[in-house]
Amino acid sequence: MVAVDVVLARLLALHAKRIDLSLDRMWRFLARLGHPERRLPPVIHVAGTNGKGSTVAFLRAILEAAGFGVHVYTSPHLVRFNERIRLARPGGGVLVGDDELSDALATCERLNAGDPITFFEITTAAALLLFARHPADVLLLEVGLGGRLDATNVVDRPLATVITSISHDHQEFLGDTIELIATEKAGILKPTVPAIIAPQSPAALAVIQRQAARLCAPLRIGGKHWRATPDRDRMVFRDGNGIMELPAPRLVGRHQLDNAGTAIATLRCLPALQIPNAAFGQGITSVEWPARMQRLVRGRIAVMAPHGAELWLDGGHNPDGGRAVAGALADLDRRDARPLILVVGMLANKDCQGFLMNFAGLASAVIAVPVQQDTALPREEIAQTARRVGIPAETHDSIAEALASIPALGLDPAPRILITGSLYLAGEVLAANGLPSI
Structure with missing residues (x-):
């Protein structure tokens, strides 16, 4: 075969x-x-x-x-x-x-x-x-x-x-x-x-x-x-x-x-x-549906999150998808207030600014990472767009580096981290996490 x-x-x-x-x-x-x-x-x-x-x-x-x-x-x-x-x-x-x-x-x-x-x-x-x-x-x-x-x-x-x-x-x-x-x-x-x-x-x-x-x-x-x-x-x-x-x-x-x-x-x-x-x-x-406001609590990527932090994954990639995710995060914050860090990778044909605008005033920082696709939006462009809508931003070469950089931000309490911006990125995360995705 x-x-x-x-x-x-x-x-x-x-x-x-x-x-x-x-x-x-x-x-x-x-x-x-x-x-x-x-x-x-x-x-x-x-x-x-x-x-x-x-x-x-x-x-x-x-x-x-x-x-x-x-x-x-x-x-x-x-x-x-x-x-x-x-x-x-x-x-x-x-x-x-x-x-x-x-x-x-x-x-x-x-x-x-x-x-x-x-x-x-x-x-x-x-x-x-x-x-x-x-x-x-x-x-x-x-x-x-x-x-x-x-x-x-x-x-x-x-x-x-x-x-x-x-x-x-x-x-x-x-x-x-x-x-x-x-x-x-x-x-x-x-x-x-x-x-x-x-x-x-x-x-x-x-x-x-x-x-x-x-x-x-x-x-x-x-x-x-x-x-x-x-x-x-x-x-x-x-x-x-x-x-x-x-x-x-x-x-x-x-x-x-x-x-x-x-x-x-x-x-x-x-x-x-x-x-x-x-x-x-x-x-x-x-019901089960991976990468839609999915909490990652086990697996190789999950254990990379800073001590005490929450790690979430969502494949939202357009302005309305971002609006829905931002609403979900706001609801979580009302029940358990934490700083929010976005780890973002996107494709070049997506409305990055329209997506990130939903998180202005909600996210403490954006960390831009690459997506392993030929049509990926460069990390620095994502970071520049985040700064343009009022969110501090930096770039890193991988999800692992992004998660490792978060303790240096000195956030208290431990943050809520959302990896988002692309279903391709979500797939990469689930594959690297090492658990069944569906």
């Missing part, structure tokens, strides 16, 4: 561009595969800028708590490509194994016969082939980028479509206004298929509502048809079916109320699934 990494390296060379949004190549290739997209379990298709992965994680946890077999497709991965493909199993899904993944990738490579196709397109086709080969009750399918022309947008009639929070990101591919970005996200809506919408800006919501009206797709809109609100240390969910009092979600941050609420609203509008009420509480308290 050819090693997965060897096949993946060859697939990367099939198209000159890493991102080239189009469905033409995907349709042609799926025909060669015998149309696996027509043999899938019922699909819940999830798009959005922020919160897609967390919402999918909540959906999976609730469905599995209710006893359903769930396939899951997400991207990007943090440490291993296998993280993108989770196959249903009794008692809970498992990541696809190397042998089975290698076989599916090799099949796709052979049938593609060297034709131009992007890495995401051919690996998505391999995932659909695997999902079609294995029985499951539900497939949770996360959009890679945008929605309208994304390689996942090949299912004619999903069980439901979901759109999480929309904001600015990937403007070079999706457009530079919220309306243009929302148009791409709303491209996953399907005729008469229910669409569950997380709370949105008025501009984004107007675009979604127009597209839904054209398709006669019934909408369930956060803040209008359903609400998820905190109540002390609990969560209250309200919709047209009534009120549920639930434990607080396991994932940290007030933004996770909206993500949990979006998942609950989705499953509550699909009565054919018959989710028992107990499964909602069990699911949102057992």
Whole structure:
């Protein structure tokens, strides 16, 4: 069996561009595969800028708590490509194994016969082939980028479509206004298929509502048809079916109320699934989703944190993601006040200033570190941007050096440290930490 990494390296060379949004190549290739997209379990298709992965994680946890077999497709991965493909199993899904993944990738490579196709397109086709080969009750399918022309947008009639929070990101591919970005996200809506919408800006919501009206797709809109609100240390969910009092979600941050609420609203509008009420509480308290306000307490990186400090990891990388993380940190500070240190690495195509502005007045310092990607933003540029928004900053060559430098800052009490700015950086940290990432 050819090693997965060897096949993946060859697939990367099939198209000159890493991102080239189009469905033409995907349709042609799926025909060669015998149309696996027509043999899938019922699909819940999830798009959005922020919160897609967390919402999918909540959906999976609730469905599995209710006893359903769930396939899951997400991207990007943090440490291993296998993280993108989770196959249903009794008692809970498992990541696809190397042998089975290698076989599916090799099949796709052979049938593609060297034709131009992007890495995401051919690996998505391999995932659909695997999902079609294995029985499951539900497939949770996360959009890679945008929605309208994304390689996942090949299912004619999903069980439901979901759109999480929309904001600015990937403007070079999706457009530079919220309306243009929302148009791409709303491209996953399907005729008469229910669409569950997380709370949105008025501009984004107007675009979604127009597209839904054209398709006669019934909408369930956060803040209008359903609400998820905190109540002390609990969560209250309200919709047209009534009120549920639930434990607080396991994932940290007030933004996770909206993500949990979006998942609950989705499953509550699909009565054919018959989710028992107990499964909602069990699911949102057992959910796991790495690098989303994840506390690192064990592992090789965790032990590098200064004595008494808290170490957190979050892959947020755009202004709205930064705003959500800053809100979560502010909530933590109200319960346990500590100085905040940000260890930041970012890619050059991200809005570094828009991201860091969220932490002005909250962070005591930024420590800029490299990300092991060709498109990484230089450390000194990150530091200069931090100073420009009013946060003292320095640079170091690695996470280990950054953590080792913190005691010299003389902070009392021991600080809360957040490593953030990039999912690639988060993956590097989890790999170096030496524990399973998912």
